[in-house]
Amino acid sequence: MAARWGGSGVKTGFVPLDDGFELRFAGLTVLRHSAACPAVSVARGEPDITMYRGNYRIADAPRERSAPGSWQRDGEGVVLGDAAGPVARLALDGNRLVVTALRPGDDRLWVRFHADPGETVWGGGEQMSYLAVNGRRFPIWTSEPGVGRDKSTELTRIMDAEGMAGGDYWTTNYPQPTFLTSRWLAVHLDANCYSVLDFSDPACHGVEAWAGEAAFELFADTGPIGLVGQLSSRFGRQPPLPDWAIGGAIVGLKAGLDSFERLEGFLAAGTVVTGLWCEDWAGVRQTSFGRRLFWDWHISDRSRARYPDLAARIAALKARGIRFLAYANPYLCNDGDLFAEGVAGGHFALRQDSDEVYLVDFGEFDCGVVDFTRPETRAWFAERVLGQEMLDQGMAGWMADFGEYLPTDVRLADGSDPMEAHNRWPVLWAEVNAMALASRGQTGEAVFFMRAGFSGVGAHCPMLWAGDQSVDFTRHDGIGTVITGALSAGLVGNAYSHSDCGGYTSLHGNVRTAELLRRWAELAAFAPMMRSHEGNRPDDNLQYDSDPDLLACFARWSRVHAALAPYVRHLSDEAAETGLPLQRPLFLHYPDDPALFAVQDQYLYGADLLVAPVIEAGQTERRVVLPGEGAWRHVWTGADYPAGTHTVAAPFDAPPVFYRPDSRFAALFAGLAGALAG
The missing domain is CATH 2.60.40.1180 (Golgi alpha-mannosidase II)
Structure with a gap:
C-alpha cells in the first residue's frame, strides 16, 4: 500500500517541513530533504573498468550531475527538480522506497539517508576489515579480496604491482548493499548493479547506484535481534547443518592417494574426524602461484591416476563415519574433457564480437565461463557435473569456489548486461549447487561451502567460508579477519561461517608458523565447521601433520569441536527458526x-x-x-x-x-x- 503525506505524527510516509520534507518509516526518519541539503542527486556515468584475474579497477566520470533542491508533491510521492525541470521522483509503497531519475540518459543515483549524531552503522555484506563501517566508503562489487589488503604493507604493494591483486579494506568476495544502524533500522538496495555504501559523512548514510532507478527496502525493529531476523527472512535461511558436519574436524589434504594414508595419522593421534576433504580429486597442475587444481570436474584418466578406485574408497570411509568432500567451481579449463561437451551444448558465455567462447585467464590457464543465465546450462551443470560426477560417487559436499570473475564484456545467453549480472553471479552459482543437492535428496545432508556471495545467496548456500586469508596475523588479511567476516555476514542473514584452518595464501616468503597453526585451531574449534587446508603452497608450509606437536594440537581442538556438537545443534535449530547466526557480535x-x-x-x-x-x-x-x-x-x-x-x-x-x-x-x-x- 502506498504511503501518503501526513502531519507531524505520521509513522510511515512523507511529512512536510518548513524547509523541505522528510520520509519516515516505522516512526524513524529515513531521509530528509531541503534546498540546502538535497536528498537525491543524479548524473550520467562514464565508467572505466579493468579486470585482471578477478581483481577489478573501477572508475567513473559522471557528467551533468544535478542535486535538485526544489520539490513538489506528486500524488502520494514527491518530485524533485532544478531550474531545468523535474529531475527525480521518490515513492514509498509499503517498505519499498523507489527513486527514479526523470531526465533521459541519467544512469547514476546518489541518495542521502538520514543519520543521527553518533549513530553506528554495520553492513556491506561480508566485510573482512571493519565490523562498524562508520567513516568509510564500501564499493559493492564481488571480486577477489586481494593479498595483504593494506596499502601500507610491502606485500600489498608487490601484489598490486603484479596484477592489481593487493586489495584494500573494502574488497570482498561477498559484498551486499545492505546496512543496519543503531536506531535498529536497515536499508537494502534491491539491485545487482555496481553501488557504493558511503559512510564517510557523519551527517548521512550515502548510497550510490549505477542505475536510473533504484528500489530501497526498509526494515525496522525494537532491537538488533528482531532486525537480523527480518533480514534473514528476506534473504533466505539455511537448513540446519547435518550432524557429521558439526561433530568433528574435516581434514583437508591434497596429496592424491597419500591423502588416505595421512588421514590415518590424524586418526591415530586421537583426532575426531568426520570428513576428508580432497580438493585435488580431479587432478592438479603446477603454476607460478603454486600447485593449482585441474579445472575439469569429472572422473577422468587424470583423476583416476591421482585417486584410483575413488568411489570404493569413499564408501569405505563412510562405513567408518567419515565423509568425503571435494571441490568444484563454475569454470571449465579449455584443455579439459568437459570443455568440448560444454561447447557442444552451448553452455559457455561468448565474446561480444563473435560466437567464440569467452576465455578467462585464471593464472597460466584459460577457462570458459559456464553461462548460468541459461536454464538448460544450470540444469546441465547441476546434473552432469555436480550430480553424476560428484554426488553419485558418494561425495558428501564440496567447496563451491569462485563466482566473482564474471567479466563485464561477455555476451550472456539471456541478453542481460554483464555489469548487472556480475554481482548476481554468486547467487546463480549457489542456486546450481542447491539444485544438485535437491535432485539427489541431499539438501540438509550434503554441504557445499562458498566464499562468493551477494544479496540472496543464503537462500541457496548452506555454509560460507571466509576465503583466502594470508598465512599470518596481519590486521587486514590474517587470522582475525575471519571473525569480522563471520560477524558481518551474520547480520545480513548468513547463519554459518568458517575458515581455512591455518590460512591459505602463501606468497613472497610469507609462510605459516607453528604459532599461527596452533592459534587457528583454537579459533576453528568454535565455528560450526572445523576444516583444515594445506594452502596454495603446501610443500613450502607447515601442515598439521608436519610434526607430532602440531598434530596433537589439532587433535585436541577437534575433540573440543566434537564436544560442542549438542550446543551447535541447538544453535543450528535456532538459526533455522529465528535467523540468528551462530557467531554473533x-x-x-x-x-x-x-x-x-x-x-x-x-x-x-x-x-x-x-x-x-x-x-x-x-x-x-x-x-x-x-x-x-x-x-x-x-x-x-x-x-x-x-x-x-x-x-x-x-x-x-x-x-x-x-x-x-x-x-x-x-x-x-x-x-x-x-x-x-x-
Missing part, C-alpha cells in the same frame, strides 16, 4: 551498551558462550570484554569473572573462552577442559 544480545558496537575481535557463540581468540603474534594475554551483568565463568579454570573488561591470560591451549553459569549447557561447557585434555 556482542551488541546483538547487549544492544544498550554502545561500547560494544565496534567490538570485532571476540564474539558470542550463541547467547551463552563468549570466545576471545588470540589473533596477534606473540600474545599470551589479551583484553576481554564480558558484557551485561552477572558472572561469566572461565571454561579452562572454572573461575568466575564479573561483567566488565579484563586482561585474561591466553597461553597456548587456553584462549579466553567464557560461559554463563546459569546456561542449560553449563555442564557441557564445563566438560570442554576434559575434552581438550583427552
Whole structure:
C-alpha cells in the first residue's frame, strides 16, 4: 500500500517541513530533504573498468550531475527538480522506497539517508576489515579480496604491482548493499548493479547506484535481534547443518592417494574426524602461484591416476563415519574433457564480437565461463557435473569456489548486461549447487561451502567460508579477519561461517608458523565447521601433520569441536527458526551498551558462550570484554569473572573462552577442559 503525506505524527510516509520534507518509516526518519541539503542527486556515468584475474579497477566520470533542491508533491510521492525541470521522483509503497531519475540518459543515483549524531552503522555484506563501517566508503562489487589488503604493507604493494591483486579494506568476495544502524533500522538496495555504501559523512548514510532507478527496502525493529531476523527472512535461511558436519574436524589434504594414508595419522593421534576433504580429486597442475587444481570436474584418466578406485574408497570411509568432500567451481579449463561437451551444448558465455567462447585467464590457464543465465546450462551443470560426477560417487559436499570473475564484456545467453549480472553471479552459482543437492535428496545432508556471495545467496548456500586469508596475523588479511567476516555476514542473514584452518595464501616468503597453526585451531574449534587446508603452497608450509606437536594440537581442538556438537545443534535449530547466526557480535544480545558496537575481535557463540581468540603474534594475554551483568565463568579454570573488561591470560591451549553459569549447557561447557585434555 502506498504511503501518503501526513502531519507531524505520521509513522510511515512523507511529512512536510518548513524547509523541505522528510520520509519516515516505522516512526524513524529515513531521509530528509531541503534546498540546502538535497536528498537525491543524479548524473550520467562514464565508467572505466579493468579486470585482471578477478581483481577489478573501477572508475567513473559522471557528467551533468544535478542535486535538485526544489520539490513538489506528486500524488502520494514527491518530485524533485532544478531550474531545468523535474529531475527525480521518490515513492514509498509499503517498505519499498523507489527513486527514479526523470531526465533521459541519467544512469547514476546518489541518495542521502538520514543519520543521527553518533549513530553506528554495520553492513556491506561480508566485510573482512571493519565490523562498524562508520567513516568509510564500501564499493559493492564481488571480486577477489586481494593479498595483504593494506596499502601500507610491502606485500600489498608487490601484489598490486603484479596484477592489481593487493586489495584494500573494502574488497570482498561477498559484498551486499545492505546496512543496519543503531536506531535498529536497515536499508537494502534491491539491485545487482555496481553501488557504493558511503559512510564517510557523519551527517548521512550515502548510497550510490549505477542505475536510473533504484528500489530501497526498509526494515525496522525494537532491537538488533528482531532486525537480523527480518533480514534473514528476506534473504533466505539455511537448513540446519547435518550432524557429521558439526561433530568433528574435516581434514583437508591434497596429496592424491597419500591423502588416505595421512588421514590415518590424524586418526591415530586421537583426532575426531568426520570428513576428508580432497580438493585435488580431479587432478592438479603446477603454476607460478603454486600447485593449482585441474579445472575439469569429472572422473577422468587424470583423476583416476591421482585417486584410483575413488568411489570404493569413499564408501569405505563412510562405513567408518567419515565423509568425503571435494571441490568444484563454475569454470571449465579449455584443455579439459568437459570443455568440448560444454561447447557442444552451448553452455559457455561468448565474446561480444563473435560466437567464440569467452576465455578467462585464471593464472597460466584459460577457462570458459559456464553461462548460468541459461536454464538448460544450470540444469546441465547441476546434473552432469555436480550430480553424476560428484554426488553419485558418494561425495558428501564440496567447496563451491569462485563466482566473482564474471567479466563485464561477455555476451550472456539471456541478453542481460554483464555489469548487472556480475554481482548476481554468486547467487546463480549457489542456486546450481542447491539444485544438485535437491535432485539427489541431499539438501540438509550434503554441504557445499562458498566464499562468493551477494544479496540472496543464503537462500541457496548452506555454509560460507571466509576465503583466502594470508598465512599470518596481519590486521587486514590474517587470522582475525575471519571473525569480522563471520560477524558481518551474520547480520545480513548468513547463519554459518568458517575458515581455512591455518590460512591459505602463501606468497613472497610469507609462510605459516607453528604459532599461527596452533592459534587457528583454537579459533576453528568454535565455528560450526572445523576444516583444515594445506594452502596454495603446501610443500613450502607447515601442515598439521608436519610434526607430532602440531598434530596433537589439532587433535585436541577437534575433540573440543566434537564436544560442542549438542550446543551447535541447538544453535543450528535456532538459526533455522529465528535467523540468528551462530557467531554473533556482542551488541546483538547487549544492544544498550554502545561500547560494544565496534567490538570485532571476540564474539558470542550463541547467547551463552563468549570466545576471545588470540589473533596477534606473540600474545599470551589479551583484553576481554564480558558484557551485561552477572558472572561469566572461565571454561579452562572454572573461575568466575564479573561483567566488565579484563586482561585474561591466553597461553597456548587456553584462549579466553567464557560461559554463563546459569546456561542449560553449563555442564557441557564445563566438560570442554576434559575434552581438550583427552
